[in-house]
Amino acid sequence: GCRSPSESDIAEKTASPDHAANQVMPAHRDVNQKPTPVKIERTSAHRVKVEMTAQVTDIEIDKGVTYKAWTFNGQAPGPLIVVREGDTIEFTLKNLDPAMPHSMDFHAVHAAPSKKFINIAPNRSKTFTYQASSPGVFMYHCGTDPVLQHIANGMHGVIIVKPKDGYPTDPQVDREFTLIQNEWYANNNLDDMTDGQPDYVVFSTKALKKGDPNTNGTTYSLKEKPLEAKVGEKIRIYVNNVGPNHVSSFHVVGTVFDDVYRDGNPDNRLRGMQTVMLPASGGAVVEFTVKEAGIYPIVTHQFHHAQKGAVALLKVTE
Amino acid sequence: GCRSPSESDIAEKTASPDHAANQVMPAHRDVNQKPTPVKIERTSAHRVKVEMTAQVTDIEIDKGVTYKAWTFNGQAPGPLIVVREGDTIEFTLKNLDPAMPHSMDFHAVHAAPSKKFINIAPNRSKTFTYQASSPGVFMYHCGTDPVLQHIANGMHGVIIVKPKDGYPTDPQVDREFTLIQNEWYANNNLDDMTDGQPDYVVFSTKALKKGDPNTNGTTYSLKEKPLEAKVGEKIRIYVNNVGPNHVSSFHVVGTVFDDVYRDGNPDNRLRGMQTVMLPASGGAVVEFTVKEAGIYPIVTHQFHHAQKGAVALLKVTE
Amino acid sequence: GCRSPSESDIAEKTASPDHAANQVMPAHRDVNQKPTPVKIERTSAHRVKVEMTAQVTDIEIDKGVTYKAWTFNGQAPGPLIVVREGDTIEFTLKNLDPAMPHSMDFHAVHAAPSKKFINIAPNRSKTFTYQASSPGVFMYHCGTDPVLQHIANGMHGVIIVKPKDGYPTDPQVDREFTLIQNEWYANNNLDDMTDGQPDYVVFSTKALKKGDPNTNGTTYSLKEKPLEAKVGEKIRIYVNNVGPNHVSSFHVVGTVFDDVYRDGNPDNRLRGMQTVMLPASGGAVVEFTVKEAGIYPIVTHQFHHAQKGAVALLKVTE
Ligand SMILES: [Cu+2]
Ligand SMILES: [Cu+2]
Ligand SMILES: [Cu+2]
Ligand SMILES: [Cu+2]
Ligand SMILES: [Cu+2]
Ligand SMILES: [Cu+2]
Ligand code: NA
Ligand code: NA
Ligand code: NA
Ligand code: NA
Ligand code: NA
Ligand code: NA
Ligand SMILES: [Zn+2]
Ligand SMILES: [Zn+2]
Ligand SMILES: [Zn+2]
Ligand SMILES: [Zn+2]
Ligand SMILES: [Zn+2]
Ligand SMILES: [Zn+2]
Ligand SMILES: [Zn+2]
Ligand SMILES: [Zn+2]
Ligand SMILES: [Zn+2]
Known part of the structure; x- marks a missing residue:
């Protein structure tokens, strides 16, 4: 279908038993696994241990709309990982999904995908070691076939690799956030995913430090x-x-x-930009000054995607 | 709908009373407001007064196809604004639309949107003051909800902020133009806008000085x-x-x-580019040399959009 | 149509006589011209003679799916052309297509399109001369109306213009490849091309030297x-x-x-990129190191396009 979440479309979803809800796999139908805290531990000066889960967890992506998400740790996007340029990552993935294999592809690392981004069977766990040698704001995601389906069902997230010499603008920065844009399609519907007609496009934020907000990709949380x-x-x-x-x-x-x-690479600096082009899986560090109190919306200026949910608000007070 | 302007589609539009024409709001059906000249006046060394209207004006976007456009000053895109880096803009918007509020969001300025990009009721006027502190080629647009609909119906345009130290290539430039790319959807059809299936994609040019051509976004004007x-x-x-x-x-x-x-920021220079990626709302200053007499087409190389109208011609003579 | 190559879609294609196969023009129905080797000859220090054909050739784009392609030299994408910055190109196009005119637009050159990118009638030949004054990885394509249809039917390719002072990273590079991404639509179906819903998105490689692989744009060759x-x-x-x-x-x-x-311009250098945004017709030179033996997939991270075929593999051995 070539749908927008218009009134007639909502009617169609309700009426048609094969459109959305029933795309949930029989093996997942009664699965709703509680979120699992991510484990991140620095074990030496240049070494970080990260332990994550693959799991099936219900996520409310719009008011009253629950998605049977394939997730890392019960979040979608998954938990934020922050390491330092040059760190070696010792990564363990525990696959709690009872029905299918999952895997992990970190864009931040150098690794042979056929050896280190490989499938982990249901109820199994594996550990991989690789280096984050390049600074930036990198995507991670499940790389299991069909990758499109695993990402679209929620298996994506961000790993920040802090540059060892920082950014030239570090001294001026007062406050930092993370934002992630992702699309949601009709539940587990590979046809709609392949057509590229999302039901929702959304933002989420992930906590950079204790007390920061940490949300799933929803239409409403950051509003x-x-x-x-x-x-x-x-x-x-x-x-x-x-x-x-x-x-x-x-x-x-x-x-x-x-x-x-x-x-997010300090060498790739642009100045005075109104809008930043992000490819699929592309990242950036953006900096700006808010000179007056008020509400500042954050959007993708591909406005049909903002119309489908991709608006976050920044509230600036005296 | 997931349409291209094919023969069968034209038939559908004619046949289906609910597709295009009848999407015009009842309150707009007999409204066709004559274009209003924009007022731009420099009131001191670093201060510019700009007065614009929001109004409903019929625009011929393709041969024989009239769009009941929501516009600034009866043009779509709206009139070109040119200021200098560091200028303070004293901006007044008079809303002549009898039926709904409109607003103005300049990408060129620093301002709290919740205070200075706010709605102006029908037949009302408001004045806002803000600074254009960054040089470039910025979009402006109505920011009233649903923003997608207000932009797609024609409420967009360009403000150029001239860099105070110019561009390093200023001495070589012989001739300057402005070009704007915009999409047109079935008349006021928010479903098609949300689907992202435009009926037309077009270019327009706006006069940089007296005597320059100044067109609306149409399939034919620049051909x-x-x-x-x-x-x-x-x-x-x-x-x-x-x-x-x-x-x-x-x-x-x-x-x-x-x-x-x-x-359009002098610091963001690229060399020897065949094609420039413009995000939605993104701008650029591009420079090139024409070495032979003849006709040079200008396109978006996303060629289905050129197919839908986005071709302008440059005629070079001895 | 707004289709993905899903099971129901395949059924539709088989069932509907007007969808795919029968879009082949009657004049092309029995035409399947054998590939013609490209002729590239350096005739002096700064002058290169290139001779190509426009011809109609069947290409297997997916297993068991043959496309009646409009091609340069019986390949789609057409043959790779490599010249040096500053070279003058003496280009001849022989149009072997019995039914329609074709033409050639090189993005690498400065030339008046209305004189040097012009149509060549069936069974005719023309020669044009122009200079490749800017280094990079440029698209070429047929520019005959409707350009969308001529490109989508297979009339595209790449010309590399080697920078006269090389790239700063030349000394570190051990191995070079060419990759081209293109879309395939239902056979000669201008509606689907205009809708922008490709049946396939694919990669191909073209030989940089004797013995290198040289493929058409298919879903399977580079897997x-x-x-x-x-x-x-x-x-x-x-x-x-x-x-x-x-x-x-x-x-x-x-x-x-x-x-x-x-x-591909040495002046436009970025560092440490996870993903490169390529506009339609945009190119790049990208360099990376493979640190471990294994299989490295190459994709467009717009994953519905990878799902439609755009995956190539790189096999790294000790
Ligand atoms: Cu998975
Ligand atoms: Cu990836
Ligand atoms: Cu408006
Ligand atoms: Cu905006
Ligand atoms: Cu052709
Ligand atoms: Cu071109
Ligand atoms: Na990678
Ligand atoms: Na500060
Ligand atoms: Na802005
Ligand atoms: Na000059
Ligand atoms: Na060109
Ligand atoms: Na080397
Ligand atoms: Zn569909
Ligand atoms: Zn997965
Ligand atoms: Zn600023
Ligand atoms: Zn539609
Ligand atoms: Zn408006
Ligand atoms: Zn030039
Ligand atoms: Zn269609
Ligand atoms: Zn052609
Ligand atoms: Zn590296």
């Missing part, structure tokens, strides 16, 4: 509870567009990006 | 009356893709861009 | 016979996305691009 900043602050956002299908025209209403680092 | 230049000239185009939904692969046939400044 | 490299090598790929409609998010799984040159 009901805006990100918060103070007048005059320079804000940095680590952003990635995990897709799976569409590019993003990332824009903050009411300001201009003073600095942009493509894919 | 029937090409832009004009002389052999050997270095041409600069200020370009912006106002969308609302799609990105643009901006290309001039028969040449290579010697220099490109992303979003 | 069955991967590109090959050795552990520890720095790989360079000359890549172009010839479209005709969609942008590409070019990505190699298991590594990060150490260096990227947008459109």
